[in-house]
Amino acid sequence: MPFTYNRSVRFQDTDAAGVVYFTNILGICHEAYEESLEAAGIDLKAFFSNPAMAFPIVHANVDFLRPIFCGDKLLVNLMPQKLSGEKFEIAYEISLADVLVAKAITRHVCIDVSSRSKQELPSEIINWLEMNRRDAEEAERRKARETM
Amino acid sequence: MPFTYNRSVRFQDTDAAGVVYFTNILGICHEAYEESLEAAGIDLKAFFSNPAMAFPIVHANVDFLRPIFCGDKLLVNLMPQKLSGEKFEIAYEISLADVLVAKAITRHVCIDVSSRSKQELPSEIINWLEMNRRDAEEAERRKARETM
Amino acid sequence: MPFTYNRSVRFQDTDAAGVVYFTNILGICHEAYEESLEAAGIDLKAFFSNPAMAFPIVHANVDFLRPIFCGDKLLVNLMPQKLSGEKFEIAYEISLADVLVAKAITRHVCIDVSSRSKQELPSEIINWLEMNRRDAEEAERRKARETM
Amino acid sequence: MPFTYNRSVRFQDTDAAGVVYFTNILGICHEAYEESLEAAGIDLKAFFSNPAMAFPIVHANVDFLRPIFCGDKLLVNLMPQKLSGEKFEIAYEISLADVLVAKAITRHVCIDVSSRSKQELPSEIINWLEMNRRDAEEAERRKARETM
Numbered sequence: 001m002p003f004t005y006n007r008s009v010r011f012q013d014t015d016a017a018g019v020v021y022f023t024n025i026l027g028i029c030h031e032a033y034e035e036s037l038e039a040a041g042i043d044l045k046a047f048f049s050n051p052a053m054a055f056p057i058v059h060a061n062v063d064f065l066r067p068i069f070c071g072d073k074l075l076v077n078l079m080p081q082k083l084s085g086e087k088f089e090i091a092y093e094i095s096l097a098d099v100l101v102a103k104a105i106t107r108h109v110c111i112d113v114s115s116r117s118k119q120e121l122p123s124e125i126i127n128w129l130e131m132n133r134r135d136a137e138e139a140e141r142r143k144a145r146e147t148m
Numbered sequence: 149m150p151f152t153y154n155r156s157v158r159f160q161d162t163d164a165a166g167v168v169y170f171t172n173i174l175g176i177c178h179e180a181y182e183e184s185l186e187a188a189g190i191d192l193k194a195f196f197s198n199p200a201m202a203f204p205i206v207h208a209n210v211d212f213l214r215p216i217f218c219g220d221k222l223l224v225n226l227m228p229q230k231l232s233g234e235k236f237e238i239a240y241e242i243s244l245a246d247v248l249v250a251k252a253i254t255r256h257v258c259i260d261v262s263s264r265s266k267q268e269l270p271s272e273i274i275n276w277l278e279m280n281r282r283d284a285e286e287a288e289r290r291k292a293r294e295t296m
Numbered sequence: 297m298p299f300t301y302n303r304s305v306r307f308q309d310t311d312a313a314g315v316v317y318f319t320n321i322l323g324i325c326h327e328a329y330e331e332s333l334e335a336a337g338i339d340l341k342a343f344f345s346n347p348a349m350a351f352p353i354v355h356a357n358v359d360f361l362r363p364i365f366c367g368d369k370l371l372v373n374l375m376p377q378k379l380s381g382e383k384f385e386i387a388y389e390i391s392l393a394d395v396l397v398a399k400a401i402t403r404h405v406c407i408d409v410s411s412r413s414k415q416e417l418p419s420e421i422i423n424w425l426e427m428n429r430r431d432a433e434e435a436e437r438r439k440a441r442e443t444m
Numbered sequence: 445m446p447f448t449y450n451r452s453v454r455f456q457d458t459d460a461a462g463v464v465y466f467t468n469i470l471g472i473c474h475e476a477y478e479e480s481l482e483a484a485g486i487d488l489k490a491f492f493s494n495p496a497m498a499f500p501i502v503h504a505n506v507d508f509l510r511p512i513f514c515g516d517k518l519l520v521n522l523m524p525q526k527l528s529g530e531k532f533e534i535a536y537e538i539s540l541a542d543v544l545v546a547k548a549i550t551r552h553v554c555i556d557v558s559s560r561s562k563q564e565l566p567s568e569i570i571n572w573l574e575m576n577r578r579d580a581e582e583a584e585r586r587k588a589r590e591t592m
Contacts, residue, residue, distance in 0.1 A: 011182055011196050012175050012465055016345045016458035016514050018197050022353040022402075023319040023326075023456075027160050030319075034159055034219075044219030048159050049166050049312045057318040061357035067412065070460050071182075071192030106318075116363065160317055164310035164366050164493045170501040170550075171308075171467040171474075178467075197460045205466040209505035215560065218312050254466075264511065307478055307492050308471050314493050323456050330455055330515075340515030344455050345462050367478075367488030 002136040003039065005032035005076040009068055020068040026060055029092040029104045032076040040128040053122065055108040058087075062104040072096050079136045082129050086110050086118040150284040151187065153180035153224040157216055168216040174208055177240040177252045180224040188276040201270065203256040206235075210252040220244050227284045230277050234258050234266040298432040299335065301328035301372040305364055316364040322356055325388040325400045328372040336424040347409055349418065354383075355403040362397040370397070375432045378425050382406050382414040446580040447483065449476035449520040453512055464512040470504055473536040473548045476520040484572040496557055497566065502531075503551040510545040518545070523580045526573050530554050530562040 007028050015021040038044055068074070077093040087109050094102040110121045121129075155176050163169040186192055216222070225241040235257050242250040258269045269277075303324050311317040334340055364370070373389040383405050390398040406417050417425075451472050459465040482488055512518070521537040531553050538546040554565050565573075 008183075008186075010175075010179050011192070011459055011461075012178060012467075014196070014460035015455055016460070016462045017350050017352070017455075018460045019352065021456055022356055023322045026319045026322070027158075030160060031158050035156075038156075038219065044159070045217045048162070048218045054313050056313070056315065056363065057360060059357070059359050060318055061355070063355050064353060067352065069193045070196050071186065159311055159313075160319075162312035163307055164312070164314045165307075165498050165500070166312045167500065169308055170504055171470045174467045174470070202461050204461070204463065204511065205508060207505070207507050208466055209503070211503050212501060215500065304478075304482075306471075306475050307488070308474060310492070323454075326456060327454050330452075334452075334515065340455070341513045344458070344514050365489045366492045367482065 002139050003032070003036040003078045003132055005035045005078065007031065007074045007076060009070055009072040009074060011070050014070050018069070022062070022064065025064070025068070025094065025102050026062055026104055026106070028074065028094070029062075029076060029078075029090070029106065032078045032092060033090055033106070036078050036080075036132060037128060040124070040131055042124055042128065051113055053110065053119070054113050055110055055125070057106050058109050059107040060105065062102060064102050066096070066099065066101040068094075068096070068101055074101070078132065080129050080132050082121070082126075082133075083107070085120050088121065088125070088129060150287050151180070151184040151226045151280055153183050153226065155179065155222045155224060157218055157220040157222060159218050162218050166217070170210070170212065173212070173216070173242065173250050174210055174252055174254070176222065176242070177210075177224060177226075177238075177254065180226045180240060181238055181254070184226050184228075184280060185276060188272070188279055190272055190276065199261055201258065201267070202261050203258055203273070205254050206257050207255040208253065210250060212250050214244070214247065214249040216244070216249055222249070226280065228277050228280050230269070230274075230281075231255070233268050236269065236273070236277060298435050299328070299332040299374045299428055301331045301374065303327065303370045303372060305366055305368040305370060307366050310366050314365070318358070318360065321360070321364070321390065321398050322358055322400055322402070324370065324390070325358075325372060325374075325386075325402065328374045328388060329386055329402070332374050332376075332428060333424060336420070336427055338420055338424065349406065349415065350409050351404040351406055351421070353402050354405050356401065358398060358400040360398050362392070362395065364392070364397055368392050374428065376425050376428050378417070378422075378429075379403070381416050384417065384421070384425060446583050447476070447480040447522045447576055449479045449522065451475065451518045451520060453514055453516040453518060455514050458514050462513070466506070466508065469508070469512070469538065469546050470506055470548060470550070472518065472538070473506075473520060473522075473534075473550065476522045476536060477534055477550070480522050480524075480576060481572060484568070484575055486568055486572065494557070497554065497563070498557050499552040499554055499569070501550050502553050504549065506546060506548040508546050510540070510543065512540070512545055516540050522576065524573050524576050526565070526570075526577075527551070529564050532565065532569070532573060 013020045013024040080090045089107045092104040112119050161168045161172040223243050228238045230236050237255045240252040260267050309316045309320040376386045385403045388400040408415050457464045457468040524534045533551045536548040556563050
C-alpha cells in the first residue's frame with residue numbers, strides 16, 4: 001500500500017467562499033510528506049532545520065476536482081519518485097469517501113544550504129524513496145490483479 | 149478526563165526563527181475545539197457555516213512557556229466553561245512529554261449572524277459544555293485523590 | 297503596463313528552513329489578483345462571498361527559481377487571460393530587484409454556487425480581463441520596440 | 445504620531461464564517477511590528493534569523509470588537525513599551541474608518557538563541573522603543589490639546 005495520511009479539514013483551512021482555500025491543499029500534501037518521512041525514521045526537527053542540507057520545492061502543481069468543506073475527512077496517498085541523483089518528485093491523490101477530490105505534485109531538489117548548489121540525495125532519502133516506491137508498486141500490482 | 153487532542157507540529161507551523169510562529173498555537177487550540185465539538189456529535193460544516201447562528205471569538209490570549217519545534221508531539225487539554233447565557237470560554241493546556249509548553253484561552257459569544265446581536269446558546273452547545281465540564285471535574289477530583 | 301503588486305515578505309511567510317514556505321507564494325499571487333480586481337472597481341467582500349456566483353481555482357502551479365527571505369520586497373506582475381466563456385487563467389511573475397524569483401499560474405472557473413455548475417463569466421470579469429489584457433499587450437509592444 | 449500600518453484584509457485571512465479568522469489579526473499586528481522595525485533601519489532578514497539573539501513572544505492577547513471582512517482597509521497603530529532590561533510589550537489598535545475593531549498586545553523577551561536564557565535588549569531595539577515611545581507620547585499630548 002502507498003503511504004496514506006488521514007486529515008480532517010479545519011475551519012482555518014476554509015475561506016469566505018465556504019470551501020478550502022486553494023493553497024491549503026498543498027500544505028496538507030506537505031503534511032503527508034512529513035508523516036511519511038517520520039514513518040521512515042527521519043527526525044523532522046533535524047531534517048527541516050539542517051543548516052547543511054535542504055530539499056526546497058522547486059515546482060508544485062495542484063488540480064481541484066471537487067469542493068472541500070470544513071470537517072471533511074481527507075485521505076492523502078503519497079507516491080514519491082526519484083528524478084535524478086539530486087531530485088525527487090511526490091505525487092499526491094487526495095480523496096474523500098473513495099472519491100478523488102484533488103491531485104498534486106511537489107518537486108524537490110537537494111541542496112547545500114550555504115552555497116545553495118545541488119548535491120546528491122542522502123541515504124536516508126534514498127531509503128525513504130525505495131520504501132515508498134516499493135509500496136506503491138505493490139499497490140499497483142494488486143489493483144491490476146483485482147481488475148483482471 | 150478532559151478532552152485531549154494530539155497534534156504533531158508541522159513544518160508550516162514554524163518560522164525562520166526555527167520555532168512555531170506564535171499565532172499557530174492558537175490555531176492548534178481551535179483545532180482541539182473543533183475535534184471536541186465533533187466528538188459531541190456536532191456536524192462541523194453545518195456548525196461553522198450556519199447562516200443564522202455563529203460563535204465568534206471575542207477574546208483570546210496565549211502564554212508561551214517553552215519553544216516548540218517541528219515534529220513535536222503536542223497534547224492539548226481543553227476545558228470549556230459557560231460564562232453567561234450567551235457566552236462561553238475555553239481554557240487550553242498544551243503539553244509535550246508531560247511538560248506544559250503553552251496555555252491559552254478563547255472566549256466565544258453566540259450571535260445571530262444577520263443582526264450580529266447576542267443570542268442564547270443553543271442546546272447542542274449546552275450539551276457540549278456539560279459533557280466537557282463533567283469530564284474536567286472528574287479529572288480534577290482524580291488528581292486531588294492521587295495527590296492526597 | 298501589466299498590473300503590478302508590491303509585497304514585503306513577512307516573518308509569517310517563512311518556515312524553519314529560513315525561506316518562504318512554498319504555498320505562501322501562491323497566496324501572495326492571490327493577493328495580487330485581489331488588488332487587481334479592486335483596481336477595476338470590484339467590491340472584494342461582495343465578490344468573494346457572493347452566494348450565487350464564485351470563481352474557484354481548478355488548477356494552480358508554481359516554479360521557484362531563487363530562495364525568498366523575510367523582508368524581501370517582491371514585485372508581482374499579473375497577466376490574466378480568458379480561456380473560454382466560463383474560464384480564465386492568470387499568469388504571475390514574481391521578481392525581486394528585477395530578478396525573476398518565481399512564476400505561477402492559477403486557473404479559475406465561474407460557477408453557480410448552489411448547483412456548482414459552470415456559468416458564463418459576468419461582465420465585471422470580462423471588463424477586468426480586457427483591461428489587464430490590453431495593459432499587458434502594450435507592455436509587450438513597448439518591450440519589443442526597446443529591444444529592436 | 446504613533447507608527448501606523450495600512451493593511452487590506454485578504455481573502456486568505458477569512459474563514460467559512462465569512463469574517464477574518466481570529467489568529468490572523470495577531471498576524472497582521474506582527475506585520476505592523478515588522479514594518480516599524482524596518483522603518484527604524486533594522487534589516488528584517490538578519491533580525492528574524494539571527495542565530496545568536498531572538499525576541500520570542502511570551503504572551504499575546506486580542507479583543508475583537510467588530511467583525512472584519514475581506515477587502516476591509518485596516519489601520520494598525522503600534523505602541524511599544526520597555527517592560528524591563530530584557531522585555532518589551534507592544535499594544536496595537538486596529539481600526540477601520542476611524543472605528544476601533546480590535547485591540548491586541550504582544551510581549552517579547554530577548555534571549556540568547558542557543559541557551560534560550562534571557563539577555564539585555566540590544567541598542568537597536570532600545571532605539572526603536574525610544575523612537576516609537578516619543579511618537580506615541582507626542583500623539584497623546586496633541587490629542588489632549590485638541591480635546592481641551
